[in-house]
Amino acid sequence: MSDAQRRIMDIEVEMARTQKNKATMSHLCALKARLAALKRQVIEQQNKKSGGPGEGFEVRATGDARVGFIGFPSVGKSTLLTALTGVYSEAADYEFTTLTCVPGVMTHDGARIQILDLPGIIEGAKDGKGRGRQVIGCARTCDLILLVLDATKPVTHKILIEKELHGFGIRLNQKPPEIYFKKRDRGGLNFQALVKQSVLNKDLVATILREYKITHAEIILRQDCTEDQLIDVIEGNRVYIPCLHVFNKIDKVSRQEMEIFASKLPHFLPISGALGWNIDVLKNKIWEYMHLTRIYTKPKGDMPDFTQPVILRNYKTSVKDFCRRIHKRLMDEFKHALVWGSSAKHFPQIVGSGHMLEDEDVIQVVKRI
Ligand SMILES: Nc1nc2c(ncn2[C@@H]2O[C@H](COP(=O)(O)OP(=O)(O)OP(=O)(O)O)[C@@H](O)[C@H]2O)c(=O)[nH]1
Ligand SMILES: [K+]
Ligand SMILES: [Mg+2]
Numbered sequence: 174m175s176d177a178q179r180r181i182m183d184i185e186v187e188m189a190r191t192q193k194n195k196a197t198m199s200h201l202c203a204l205k206a207r208l209a210a211l212k213r214q215v216i217e218q219q220n221k222k223s224g225g226p227g228e229g230f231e232v233r234a235t236g237d238a239r240v241g242f243i244g245f246p247s248v249g250k251s252t253l254l255t256a257l258t259g260v261y262s263e264a265a266d267y268e269f270t271t272l273t274c275v276p277g278v279m280t281h282d283g284a285r286i287q288i289l290d291l292p293g294i295i296e297g298a299k300d301g302k303g304r305g306r307q308v309i310g311c312a313r314t315c316d317l318i319l320l321v322l323d324a325t326k327p328v329t330h331k332i333l334i335e336k337e338l339h340g341f342g343i344r345l346n347q348k349p350p351e352i353y354f355k356k357r358d359r360g361g362l363n364f365q366a367l368v369k370q371s372v373l374n375k376d377l378v379a380t381i382l383r384e385y386k387i388t389h390a391e392i393i394l395r396q397d398c399t400e401d402q403l404i405d406v407i408e409g410n411r412v413y414i415p416c417l418h419v420f421n422k423i424d425k426v427s428r429q430e431m432e433i434f435a436s437k438l439p440h441f442l443p444i445s446g447a448l449g450w451n452i453d454v455l456k457n458k459i460w461e462y463m464h465l466t467r468i469y470t471k472p473k474g475d476m477p478d479f480t481q482p483v484i485l486r487n488y489k490t491s492v493k494d495f496c497r498r499i500h501k502r503l504m505d506e507f508k509h510a511l512v513w514g515s516s517a518k519h520f521p522q523i524v525g526s527g528h529m530l531e532d533e534d535v536i537q538v539v540k541r542i
Contacts, residue, residue, distance in 0.1 A: 181208060184207060199380050201400075206407075210408075219306070230291075237286065237484035238284065238463050239315045239316050240317045240463075243320055243334060244321035244323075245293050246270075246293030248422075249321065250321050251290050253319075258277030262277075273292065276289050283481065286459065296333050309337065312341075316486055320419065321421055323421060324420040324423050324434075350398055350406055352398055353391070353393040354392050354403075357391060362375070362390055363391040364379075372397075372398070382407070417442060417462055422447070423444065424448050467483075467484060468483045470536060491529055492524060495530060508539045509525060510537065511537040514531060515532070516529060
């Protein structure tokens with residue numbers, strides 16, 4: 174165990190025995206910042222040792238968006254890939270059947286979605302156990318994570334896996350915090366909260382920044398933020414990915430057990446990959462959770478092409494984002510666009526490149542001549 178790992182343990186112990194209240198808040202914030210910095214240090218050390226960060230697997234990104242399967246061994250990931258995409262990935266009743274990344278493609282509502290079957294991960298994956306770091310590195314590149322769980326196994330597995338992903342900077346079902354943070358060379362701490370804060374204030378922010386040896390900075394909180402969110406922003410390198418918890422093998426548990434899960438867990442979907450139960454519902458959920466936006470193009474004087482939408486992702490739905498998806502240099506020739514659909518005030522609306530498009534809008538780009 175490295176020195177940093179030992180210090181991480183000490184801090185975790187101290188945090189566990191510190192009660193959370195107003196008087197201890199400053200101390201806890203300092204500990205949390207110290208912990209985050211140490212954890213980053215450990216990952217960087219491991220990257221050095223292994224010759225690079227957990228880059229994931231060499232799989233070419235195809236299609237409009239990417240989904241990855243994360244779960245313990247033998248929960249049924251490969252069986253599910255085959256059920257969703259028809260692509261064969263070896264499935265068997267022993268652990269670590271899958272040793273690499275197997276891609277498939279699912280077509281849904283005009284979008285081509287790449288689905289990645291991945292090796293199972295185990296506790297300690299992020300710290301270098303098994304192929305864990307490679308698997309989690311791959312998960313970071315996904316637009317949606319399917320956390321695949323075995324319904325016959327304890328629900329605590331879900332928490333363990335979430336912890337592994339969290340430790341690697343993946344934030345599930347969270348939006349990026351609305352925090353503006355910029356280091357400065359001088360001027361001290363310029364702190365503004367645009368919304369009433371239930372936790373943070375200038376002193377706590379200063380305490381956290383002190384752990385990073387930052388004394389000059391500008392911080393604007395545009396939402397009610399937690400100390401963890403602020404630390405995430407200072408650390409940077411976080412990814413925010415939607416996640417669906419897929420409970421597989423429900424053919425092996427009772428209906429009552431299922432209903433208990435369903436009532437307690439959000440983002441939950443029971444399925445049976447082997448028997449094909451709920452697979453169509455899962456396909457729809459995948460679509461829904463990815464927040465993809467379909468845009469139909471209309472050539473001048475012609476009908477819109479409703480067969481092949483252009484897919485925009487991650488809420489990047491401006492006309493400019495659309496143009497970039499079509500062609501690198503389209504923006505250079507852009508004059509304005511005509512838009513029909515729910516984002517338009519009247520049909521067609523003449524818009525500039527900053528206009529935000531909505532799902533199933535129709536667009537015609539007018540170029541400068
Ligand atoms: N009863 C039942 N068994 C399933 C289901 N899905 C998968 N299995 C079985 O569970 C075992 C493991 O399935 P795999 O698809 O290999 O699981 P995996 O998660 O890909 O496993 P690794 O690649 O080893 O991590 C196999 O024996 C499957 O037949 C299901 O929905 N119901
Ligand atoms: K298996
Ligand atoms: Mg497998």
